[in-house]
Amino acid sequence: MSGFFYYLTAFALVLGILVVIHEFGHYLAARWAGVKVLRFSVGFGRPIWLRRWGEDGTEWVIAAFPLGGYVKMLDEREGEVAAKELHRSFNRQPVRWRMVIVAAGPAANFALAVLIYWGLFWHGTEEFKPILGNSAIASPAAAAGLQDGEQVLRVGGEKVQTWQEMRWLLLQRAAEQDQIDLEVINAANEIAIRRLDVSSVRRSGWQGDALEQLGFALYHPRLPPVLGKVNVNSAAEAAGLRSGDEILSIDEQAIDSWAKVVRVVRQSPAKTLRIEVLRDGAHLEMSVTPVAVDERGSTIGRIGAAASDHSQARAALMITVSYGPWPAFQKAVGETWDKSVFTLLMIGKMVTGEVSWRNISGPVTIADYAGQSARLGMDYYLKFLALVSISLGVLNLLPIPILDGGHLLYYLVEIIKRGPVSERAMEIGQQIGLTLLIMLMAFAFYNDINRLLFSG
Known part of the structure; x- marks a missing residue:
């Protein structure tokens, strides 16, 4: 599958799952409250697939414009309702039931995230240990004295086991603090405290990768430039390279690590390279032409060969984290809560100008990230799905008319004033909400275009 269609498929699957789960939350709550559901639609606009199913003849639809969906319920404000079905009309329900139905969509998104995290934590996931590579020159990490090969044990006093845990805690702390203490241990088992200045993340408006801004890099062990697996029908096989060959030089440039092999090959798409190898004590010369492939919009070279078995190095870098059923559920709820609060905090800071739009x-x-996470493996893809589900749940709960949170705001006002919000007020609110939503979408598309044209 080509890169474009792979990323498109990964994105479509994420979008489809999130829309179905969100709308199914509304649907189940409506059925629970006794409200008649007329249509369940994935997408907007003209139906391209329609089936009627269920005792109420609910229309199940896939529509032409896929960015979203809706559940249409029986409602006197949208059409005439037969007298015998008035009790099943949404607008006739007590305000508490209307609030439950509206809130059920975002709640379903949060529930999906909890379910995904629960399964991952229970099953166990293999992740990188928080072992640091060489810090970028003149970066906060370098200024803090963080060294190549040091492993982070605690962030702000809280224990971490994986690179992602370290990353997440740094992001949380950086939202409120200028300095964070990192407890690290080196290869000689010497423990030290490094004080990291994270104020630059906030000063930048949280643009870009925060860890990259701080100068963090993942540790890469030094692997010898020895070939392991050589793929069938690859450029490496065509050149005569074999498993066990040690690469001594490429275009007369001395090679002392596998990382250097990868770097030279990636930088040489469709360019013929002269390689000197050591095989069974004999020096051999051969030519190989890396195949040009697309990677996230850039053309790189590949020869179809991997490094020799580095299982020991991998074992030293990776850790499998798993929990029992109940601890996994508790951690899943905590993870969903923390990310929801952090998302809301970032939205608030965006409104006040502390975070860049x-x-x-x-x-x-989002499609790019979906494709990247899918290529990394199912664990990463599911984590991405959970994160986007949380973001969708939080976004829908914002008190903006046209979103679920806006409707909940109307119902709260109805409870306080002991009467429904006027049609005129709701109409004005809908116009404001639609304007804000269009502005938000415009910002999003503008940022997408900027990233496409000017990133990298």
Whole structure:
């Protein structure tokens, strides 16, 4: 599958799952409350697939414009309702039931995230240990004295086991603090405290990768430039390279690590390279032409060969994290809660100008991340799905008319004033909400275009 269609498929699957889950939350709550559901639609606009199913003859629809969906319920404000079905009309329900039905969509998104995290934590996931590579020159990490090969044990006093846990805690702390203490241990088992200045993340408006801004890099062990697996029908096989060959030089440039092999090959798409190898004590010379492939919009070279078995190095870098059923569920709930609060905090800081609006992502960027996470493996793809589900749940609960949170705001006002909000007020609110939503989408598409044209 080509890169474009792979990323498109990964994005479509994420979008489809999230829309179905969100709308199914509304649907189940409506059925529970006794409200008649007329249509369950994935997408907007003209139906391209329609079936009627259930005792109420509910229309199940896939529509032409896929960015979203809706559940249409029996409602006197949208059409004439037969007298015998008035009790099943949405607008006739007590306000508490209307609030339950509206809130059930975002709640379903949060429930999906909890379910995904629960399964991952229970099953166990293999992740990188928080072992640091060489810090970028003149970066906060370098200024803190963080060294190549040091492993982070605690962030702000809280224990971490994986690179992602370290990353997440740094992001949380950086939202409120200027300095964070990191407890690290080196290869000689010497423990030290490094004080990291994270104020630059906030000063930048949270643009870009926070860890990259701080100068963090993942540790890469030094692997010898020895070939392991050579793929069938690859450029490496065509050149005569074999498993066990040690690469001594490429175009007369001395090679002392596998990382250097990868770097030279990636930088040489469709360019013939002269390689000197050591095989069974004999020096051999051969030519190989890396195949040009697309990677996230850039053309790189590949020869179809991997490094020799580095299982020991991998074992030293990776850790499998798993929990029992109940601890896994508790951690899943905590993870969902923490990310929901952090998302809300970032939205608030965006409104006050502390976080750049350039951080808003549109469908192109989300599709890119979906494809990247899918290529990394099912664990990463599911985590991405959970994160986007949380973001969708939080976004829908914002008190903006046209979103679920806006409707909940109307119902709260109805409870306080002991009467429904006027049709005129709701109409004005809908116009404001639609305007805000269009502006948000415009920002998202603008940022997508900027990333496409000017990133990298």
